[in-house]
Amino acid sequence: MVSASQRPARSGLWRCCGGLFATGVEHLRTVVRDARARHRIKSEFAALDRCGELDPMLRDFGFDRSAAPKIVDNHPRAPRRLSAMLQRLGIEPTAEQQQSTEMREIQRTCLVCGAGGKCDHWLAVGKPGEDRSFCPNAEALDRLSGKARQQS
Numbered sequence: 817m818v819s820a821s822q823r824p825a826r827s828g829l830w831r832c833c834g835g836l837f838a839t840g841v842e843h844l845r846t847v848v849r850d851a852r853a854r855h856r857i858k859s860e861f862a863a864l865d866r867c868g869e870l871d872p873m874l875r876d877f878g879f880d881r882s883a884a885p886k887i888v889d890n891h892p893r894a895p896r897r898l899s900a901m902l903q904r905l906g907i908e909p910t911a912e913q914q915q916s917t918e919m920r921e922i923q924r925t926c927l928v929c930g931a932g933g934k935c936d937h938w939l940a941v942g943k944p945g946e947d948r949s950f951c952p953n954a955e956a957l958d959r960l961s962g963k964a965r966q967q968s
Contacts, residue, residue: 853892861888878924886928893936894926900939901951905961913960922953922960929953 861884864870871881879887902909913919929935934950948954 850892854888857891858888879928883928886930890927890929890932893932894929895923897932897935897939898923898926898953901935901953901957902960904939904942905957907957907960909960918956918960922956925953925956 861870864873870884874880874883909916909919929952931950931952938946938948938950942948948957951957
């Protein structure tokens with residue numbers, strides 16, 4: 817193994833762009849990991865469909881068959897987006913709130929949301945007070961945010 821003192825000095829270009837390269841590699845890993853997760857859930861849905869269990873399972877979660885493609889498309893990014901949105905808005909749900917009907921409805925809405933790209937953009941550059949009209953959960957999240965401020 818080569819020690820740090822024996823390695824050649826990195827050029828200015830590497831020092832400048834090495835972080836960017838590492839970020840790109842990590843992004844690629846996430847994209848591949850997400851694609852694998854979507855493939856797994858799609859396979860699981862197909863297996864459930866073959867044995868007649870897909871529709872009952874979807875109904876148990878408040879969905880019908882038409883929601884399945886959107887659930888697959890949003891998996892596993894929807895829970896990450898919701899977590900990031902809560903964090904960005906300064907909402908730290910208590911254990912009781914996490915199990916509430918309101919939070920379950922917010923989670924369900926995220927699973928089938930068609931505004932993932934706008935959400936990702938807002939999470940990357942938006943500010944908490946900026947317009948979130950793209951988000952079907954905006955009002956519910958504002959209510960949670962108000963409750964969190966009242967408890968502080």
